[in-house]
Amino acid sequence: MPKKVAVSACLLGYKCRYDGGHRKDCTLDLTGCEVIPFCPEEKVLGTPRQTCDLREGRMVGNKNGEDVTEAIEAQAIALVKAHPDIDEVYLKSKSPSCALASAREYDKDGKLVRQDATGIFAKKLKELLPQATFYEKEGK
Ligand code: SF4
Numbered sequence: 001m002p003k004k005v006a007v008s009a010c011l012l013g014y015k016c017r018y019d020g021g022h023r024k025d026c027t028l029d030l031t032g033c034e035v036i037p038f039c040p041e042e043k044v045l046g047t048p049r050q051t052c053d054l055r056e057g058r059m060v061g062n063k064n065g066e067d068v069t070e071a072i073e074a075q076a077i078a079l080v081k082a083h084p085d086i087d088e089v090y091l092k093s094k095s096p097s098c099a100l101a102s103a104r105e106y107d108k109d110g111k112l113v114r115q116d117a118t119g120i121f122a123k124k125l126k127e128l129l130p131q132a133t134f135y136e137k138e139g140k
Contacts, residue, residue, distance in 0.1 A: 006036040006079065007035060007089070008037075008038065010022045018041070018049050019048055023140050024140065052068060054104065054120070055105070055106050072097055072121050073121070076121050077128065092138075098122055101116050101136065102116060
């Protein structure tokens with residue numbers, strides 16, 4: 001059975017970032033693996049889209065203040081429902097959705113409080129996949 005590896009789609013070259021770009025990571029060697037791409041933000045907000053930030057543990061749109069926390073978490077739940085046996089996960093760094101330990105988080109007044117937060121999607125995925133190994137990649 002090939003190793004099952006879930007990957008932030010932008011790291012694979014999918015143009016699913018907020019501005020329609022990607023962050024393809026050429027160092028990622030997934031030869032022989034079953035690769036499962038995901039992009040929670042594209043599913044919830046489409047591409048292109050407004051940027052979002054983490055504010056006091058919530059994920060909020062910067063343009064209209066929309067709180068998409070539960071919608072993003074639901075994407076993690078759906079991914080694990082479809083693939084409960086994922087072995088490894090590669091996550092895009094610094095993203096309010098996908099970061100493993102590098103997202104910026106702000107307080108209610110917009111003041112930066114930390115730069116090592118876990119994204120909303122990644123946090124839920126870690127809860128749901130205790131057997132999996134998680135990695136973070138910057139891409140490009
Ligand atoms: S970091 Fe995550 S949410 Fe953002 S574009 Fe990449 S896969 Fe999508």
